[in-house]
Amino acid sequence: MSAESISTIAIIGGGVSGCLVAVQLLREARAPLRILLFERMTDVGRGVAYGTENREHLLNVPAARMSALPDEPGHFLRWAAGRAGEEGYPATVTAADFLPRWIFGEYIRAVLAEARGGAAPGVELEQIKGDVTDLETEAGGVRLRCGDGRSFGADRVVLALGNLPGEYPIKRPLPVYHSQRYVHVPWHPGALAGIPPGADVLIVGAGLTAVDMVLQLQEAGHQGVVHALSRRGLRPQVHEQHAAYPDFFVEEPPPATILKLWRRVRAEVRKAGGSGIDWRPVLDALRPRTPAIWGALSWEERARFMRHVRPFWEAHRHRLAPTVAKKIEIRRAAGKLRFYAGRLDSLIETPDGVEAKFRERGTTRKQILHVAKVINCTGPRSDYSKYQHPLLVNLLARGLIDHDPLALGLNALPDGTVLGYRSGPVGWLFTLGVSLKGVLWECSAVPEIRDQAQRLARRLLV
Numbered sequence: 001m002s003a004e005s006i007s008t009i010a011i012i013g014g015g016v017s018g019c020l021v022a023v024q025l026l027r028e029a030r031a032p033l034r035i036l037l038f039e040r041m042t043d044v045g046r047g048v049a050y051g052t053e054n055r056e057h058l059l060n061v062p063a064a065r066m067s068a069l070p071d072e073p074g075h076f077l078r079w080a081a082g083r084a085g086e087e088g089y090p091a092t093v094t095a096a097d098f099l100p101r102w103i104f105g106e107y108i109r110a111v112l113a114e115a116r117g118g119a120a121p122g123v124e125l126e127q128i129k130g131d132v133t134d135l136e137t138e139a140g141g142v143r144l145r146c147g148d149g150r151s152f153g154a155d156r157v158v159l160a161l162g163n164l165p166g167e168y169p170i171k172r173p174l175p176v177y178h179s180q181r182y183v184h185v186p187w188h189p190g191a192l193a194g195i196p197p198g199a200d201v202l203i204v205g206a207g208l209t210a211v212d213m214v215l216q217l218q219e220a221g222h223q224g225v226v227h228a229l230s231r232r233g234l235r236p237q238v239h240e241q242h243a244a245y246p247d248f249f250v251e252e253p254p255p256a257t258i259l260k261l262w263r264r265v266r267a268e269v270r271k272a273g274g275s276g277i278d279w280r281p282v283l284d285a286l287r288p289r290t291p292a293i294w295g296a297l298s299w300e301e302r303a304r305f306m307r308h309v310r311p312f313w314e315a316h317r318h319r320l321a322p323t324v325a326k327k328i329e330i331r332r333a334a335g336k337l338r339f340y341a342g343r344l345d346s347l348i349e350t351p352d353g354v355e356a357k358f359r360e361r362g363t364t365r366k367q368i369l370h371v372a373k374v375i376n377c378t379g380p381r382s383d384y385s386k387y388q389h390p391l392l393v394n395l396l397a398r399g400l401i402d403h404d405p406l407a408l409g410l411n412a413l414p415d416g417t418v419l420g421y422r423s424g425p426v427g428w429l430f431t432l433g434v435s436l437k438g439v440l441w442e443c444s445a446v447p448e449i450r451d452q453a454q455r456l457a458r459r460l461l462v
Contacts (some may be wrong), residue, residue: 014039
């Protein structure tokens with residue numbers, strides 16, 4: 001078979017989403033296939049979440065539920081247990097363990113290597129270090145252009161873009177944003193450098209990323225006070241072990257409004273509580289049903305969820321490993337970590353740091369904090385039309401992508417087929433993971449991504 005007749009599938013993004021699509025293509029393809037996996041960083045399989053080397057950054061899901069392969073639920077647990085006692089690995093690994101995230105990054109790399117080694121004859125993976133900046137249709141396919149001048153042809157393209165950098169905490173062009181006193185992307189190497197051990201720090205946000213930064217500061221020997229400010233003062237809840245709760249939507253249609261959904265879930269939580277069952281398994285029982293529930297809501301109802309429910313959902317749905325929660329509580333009880341609910345009004349650079357002024361939630365009272373550094377942990381942005389990466393700019397200009405009505409991600413069909421601007425499906429362009437948030441809502445965790453990757457790979461191979 002000539003090289004020209006072999007199908008080529010290009011995957012832009014070598015994080016977990018992109019790697020798992022490649023894994024499924026390698027596992028399922030029987031005819032000759034060329035897979036191009038583009039990643040601008042050196043390592044594939046890690047992405048932002050699993051690229052950390054900090055041993056205190058743990059998975060927020062037990063090992064038993066972190067398999068990368070839908071048809072092998074215990075795959076990650078067996079893989080990690082087989083390395084127990086090796087350098088850097090725990091002495092033992094159990095199903096309930098919350099393992100360091102770097103281990104999962106190594107696991108994804110191993111799964112990719114295994115799939116590559118076991119692929120059918122003629123099915124090949126080419127990993128390309130490069131930044132794709134444009135896609136151009138051409139006779140018989142698509143041409144991917146990289147920032148360094150290289151170009152590659154393909155028949156189909158998968159956008160596995162991952163999370164975008166966050167919004168600015170105050171949406172105004174403030175001089176402090178150009179200062180060394182402000183950290184916009186907390187995952188950048190050296191982001192926490194230059195903080196005096198005894199100086200105070202302000203973290204804007206109180207979610208999982210904020211927790212990671214507190215742990216990272218603590219490991220670096222920071223002894224000052226960390227102030228964590230969020231709009232509602234909500235903090236991630238803690239995981240606890242519970243038996244699975246039955247699917248209580250199995251014999252009833254999804255609610256058509258957020259109010260009905262809220263009341264139904266609250267009623268089920270009360271019912272469970274009457275039997276001594278915690279709210280956690282009740283909420284977990286919703287997980288397989290979330291796409292159907294979300295899909296049954298109008299865009300107006302989804303917007304209502306974003307305004308009124310989202311912060312509470314995320315605080316209860318995305319939980320902390322118990323050991324991490326304990327460390328956070330110890331620091332809080334010692335007065336080294338303080339949580340506030342309020343709206344940030346101003347950030348002004350001073351000779352020795354930043355003056356941060358915020359208004360306490362529910363009052364007109366304002367507080368002023370003097371800190372050495374401000375760290376933005378407000379979470380990733382989701383409006384791809386506002387992120388000025390050349391690839392997204394060019395795709396928007398060509399009308400190949402558009403944001404969904406709430407700008408939660410890309411406009412697409414539930415199966416990942418991308419919808420063009422004011423047009424129908426772009427037949428050769430697909431996506432998965434966080435970019436489908438507006439369409440599926442629950443789509444960014446490994447259990448969802450692995451299923452999406454398998455379904456998308458099977459569709460690409462048809």
